[in-house]
Amino acid sequence: MHGQPSRLTRAIKRLTADQHFQADALFATLIGVISILEALEPEAKLDVAGADTFAYITVVFASAALLLRRHFPFTVFTITTVSLAVFYIRGGGNFLSLLGLSGFYAV
Numbered sequence: 522m523h524g525q526p527s528r529l530t531r532a533i534k535r536l537t538a539d540q541h542f543q544a545d546a547l548f549a550t551l552i553g554v555i556s557i558l559e560a561l562e563p564e565a566k567l568d569v570a571g572a573d574t575f576a577y578i579t580v581v582f583a584s585a586a587l588l589l590r591r592h593f594p595f596t597v598f599t600i601t602t603v604s605l606a607v608f609y610i611r612g613g614g615n616f617l618s619l620l621g622l623s624g625f626y627a628v
Contacts, residue, residue: 545588548623553584556620560608576611579604583620590627597627
């Protein structure tokens, strides 16, 4: 058993070799970076607290969910919508429309 790769290792290798997964990984990374940069922009309103560490973790989690958009579109849509709502309600500022549209597009 030491010489054979585990079932999980084989599944990961097969998944990462998939061109669709590679494209989704690039897309999720791009959306995540753009969303974080958008969250960093200062708000014109003085009553907005701005994004905190929890808000950035929420954005990263929602962006990572985009990796699964081909297999679980409704789940990805739900994750991105709830994440954006939490981000906005906690006073994160911008609505991060690109992340929201990406989740919506998955459906």
